[in-house]
Amino acid sequence: MIRRVPHCSHWGTFSILVEDGRIVDVEPFADDPAPSPIIHSVAEWAKPDRRVLRPMVRDGWLRSRETSDGAGRGNERFVAVPWDEALELVATEIRRVAATHGNASIFAGSYGWTSCGRVHHASSLLKRTLNLVGGFTGHVDTYSIAAGPVILRHTLGDEQACGGQANTLDSIAAHSETLVVFGAMSPRTAQTEAGGIGAHHLEGYLRRIAERGVRVVHVSPLRDDLPEWVNAEWWPIRPNTDTALMLGLAGEIVADGRHDADFLARCTSGSDEFLAYLRGDVDGLRKDAAWASGVTGLPADQIRALATRLVQTRSMLTVSWALQRAHHGEQPFWAALGLAAVIGQIGLPGGGAGYGYGSLGGVGAPFAIGKSPGMSQGHKAIDSFIPVARISDMLLNPGESFTYQGETRTYPDVRLVYWAGGNPFHHHQDLNRLSKAWQRPETIIVQDPMWTATARRADIVLPASTSIERNDLAGNKRSDVIAAMHRAIDPLGQSRSDFDIFNALAERLGVGPAFNEGRDEMGWIRHLYDESRDYALRAHGFQMPEFDSFWERGHASVPVKRDHVYLDQFRADPDRNPLDTESGRIVLGSQTLARLGHADCPSHPAWMPPAEWLGEAAPDELHLISHQPRGRLHSQLESGESSLTDRRNGREQLRLNPGDAEARGIRDGDTVRLWNTRGACLATASVSEDTARGVAVLPTGAWFTPADDGTEISGNPNVLTLDIPSSAFGQGCAAHTCLIRVAPHAGDNRDPMQTYQTQLAEMLAEPEETS
Incomplete structure (x- = not known):
């Protein structure tokens, strides 16, 4: 008999069909108009091939503990130990490091993209545990978006405009006449949402935009960053130069006297400084269409014509999260705000600027206004953190100072790393540098369902179950439902849920009652749901079903805000509705940044050449874009059906423009080698007219598989990317600032996935007995 089990993942809400303890199929949520095909890969979690099935300890660490050689990580065998011993080792290390080093x-x-479940959210549970025993060093912001929120907190007072609360897409679809998309607005990236999602709405809004005949200008090196049926004009810009185009558009508008002087005077501060920069008063360079054309490679006449249209029609600017993952990544977000302010339509339906539409499934959709369910991390015991993308810097440079949002802080001397739910050997840049930094801590603990590249490089590995092996609930501020996540199958091997692992660890650390508050798994699920239900009724008069009805049905609707117009009340009366900025207005000239004097983040939106870009590239160099893949999320479900569909010859595909391929003697389907001074990897060439000249595209998420010669053979672009901050102010990652060389690489038939499994098997093999 087949059971239909309600569930949810980062790719949507669905039902798992289970027969005799086996997953036989997956059915999408009936209310989802565009379900992601990735949900059909979740059965991959039930396969033991890459699963951590029992607690394991690296042999060298087990013998020498904190004095062991970190160079053994990723090379030495693991030894299986009982759960009690593994938990005691972890508890002992936490107590030792806290007592000895602080x-x-x-x-x-832990980096949040673990199970979308709110109870078994590994990152929250780890931090909850450690806060109860004196605290920890954490991270702020994310690899996906860091520089952007930092500059918007300073210039708009918060980051709502890039977190899903700018103008919602239903309002844009109804009112915009001109839509300029900087980067992507793609169903490919809108498949996923942190914490789960009920329905995928982006495609529907894009179809309404196309049906209304909105003029859409798509500024991106990749034509298919917007669906073909949107009928957009494709402007194949040089990567990392969007800021110059925005400034050139603003400069044209100002030079012709068509800027909204009233809006600038009422609603912004520092606009005189910004306008002076556009005129070239300081540097002698007038920021206009001709100047922008020289930087971006786009025709000046097109830029002039668009500048005219932006002030003649209701115009909306959208900026992808991807644009701020670059050197000087703060600038495209700030320059878009400056351009929108010059146009003067911020706060009007269908006008202004917004960030991240389509970067996640819920960004731009009507957003939840209730209380999202979530485990509390508790009181933050100590004030110690780093920007998320500065991990290698922290490990390699303890005691050195860094700046962030105007503060000067110091990197801690980290002796113990505890990673639960995440894979820095996917997310981080310059993985060869990270590999060296990873040798420095005395102990590394990884808690994960899978033998990821990070788990392989741990000292202690704790086997966590996946979401399909436990009960939970999903929901977040960008989803219109809370979804029930029922257990579908029994846990594999000796794996345990994240809550059970941390509950047992908290007991050993003497904080069990404070951690669990007298609740078990179902007790917490009921408690978190009831908190959201009570808030919806109290704050919005919205009636959600009682828990038992919700749990049986599998989902419950939550109150949402539709047709939202960002900053409409501020526009109407800035004095009565001030922003939380230094002036209470939109900041276009910053006194704070002028005082800080960061050379890489000046006091107004500005164009600065990045560390690596096509404007200063050698003739044989290409600009590498490493974007989110179509068939998986980051490195999750890399061996699933959806992910494998996009591989060729066992490797990730590198997209190249036909002209670039021909110039290098590369044919479609060839194995190619990509390299720069940071590293090298292999991929399979895919020749595509949808890729701009001078640009190469390699998706993220291939499991890091370095061969003996140091070449990464599966196609992981982060062996090539640059590990520098976006700026001294924002400290975001700069993954999209990267030049490479590419050449054919014949005769290498190694299967990366089989190589990974072979390497893993050698590390897990029991030592041979000697007589």
Whole structure:
């Protein structure tokens, strides 16, 4: 008999069909108009091939503990130990490091993209545990978006405009006449949402935009960053030069006297400084269409014509999260705000600027206004953190100073890394540098369902179950439902849920009652749901079903805000509705940044050449874009059907423009080698007219598989990317600032996935007995 089990993942809400303890199929949520095909890969979690099935300890660490050689990580065999012994080893290390070096020397590196469940959210549970025993060093912001929120907090007072609360897409679809898309607005990236999602709405809004005949200008090196049926004009810009185009558009508008002087005077501060920069008063360079054309490679006449249209029609600017993952990544977000302010339509339906539409499934959709369910991390015991993308810097440079949002802070001397739910050997840049930094801590603990590249490089590995092996609930501020996540199958091997692992660890650390508050798994699920239900009724008069009805049905609707117009009340009366900025207005000239004097983040939106870009590239160099893949999320479900569909010859595909391929003697389907001074990897060439000349595209998420010669053979672009901050102010990652060389690489038939499994098997093999 087949059971239909309600569930949810980062790719949507669905039902798992289970027969005799086996997953036989997956059915999408009936109310989802565009379900993601990735949900059909979740059965991959039930396969033991890459699963951590029992607690394991690296042999060298087990013998020498904190004095062991970190160079053995990723090379030495693992030894199986009982759960009680593994938990005692972990508890002992936490107590030792805290007592000897202080709690700031414990780095809770968990990076949120674990199970979308709110109870078994590994990152929250780890931080909850460590806060109860004196604290930890954590991280702020994310690899996906860091520089952007930092500059918007300073210039708009918060980051709502890039978190899903700018103008919603239903309002844009109804009112905009001109839509300029900087980067992507793609169903490919809108498949996923942190914390789960009920329905995928982006495609529907894009179809309404196309049906209304909105003029859409798509500024991107990749034509298919917007669906073909949107009928957009494709402007194949040089990567990392969007800021110059925005400034050139603004400069044209100002030079012709068509800027909204009233809006600038009422609603902004520092606009005189910004306008002076556009005129070239200081540097002698007038920021106009001709200047922008020289930087971006786009025709000046097109830029002039668009500048005219932006002030003649209701115009909306959208900026992808991807644009701020670059050197000087703060600038495109700030320059878009400056351009929108010059146009003067901020706060009007269908006008202004917004960030991240389509970067996640819920960004731009009507957003939840209730209380999202979530485990509390508790009181933050100590004030110690790093920007998320500065992990290698922290490990390699303890005691050195860094700046962030105007503060000067110091990197802690990290001796213990505890990573639960995440894979920095996917997310981080310059993985060869990270590999060296990873040798420095005395102990590394990884808690994960899978033998990821990070788990392979741990000292202690704790086997966590996946979401399909436990009960939970999903929901977040960008989803219109809370979804029930019922257990579908029994846990594999000796794996345990994240809550059970941390509950047992908290007991050993003497904080069990404070951690669990007298609730078990179902007790917490009911408690979190009831908190959201009570808030919806109290704050919005919205009636959600009682828990038992919700649990049986599998989902419950939550109150949402539709047709939202960002900053409409501020526009109407800036004095009565001030922003939380230095002036209470939109900041276009910053006194704070002028005082800080960061050369890489000046006091107004500005164009600065990045560390690596096509404007200063050698003739044989290409600009590498490493974007989110179509068939998986980051490195999750890399061996699933959806992910494998996009591989060729076992490797990730590198997209190249036909002219670039021909110039290098590369044919479609060839194995190619990509390299720069940071590293090298292999991929399979895919020749595509949808890729701009001078640009190469390699998706993220291939499991890091370095061969003996140092070449990464599966196609992981982060062996090539640059590990520098976006700026001294924002400290975001700069993954999209990267030049490479590419050449054919014949005769290498190694299967990366089989190589990974072989390497893993050698590390897990029991030592041979000697007589």
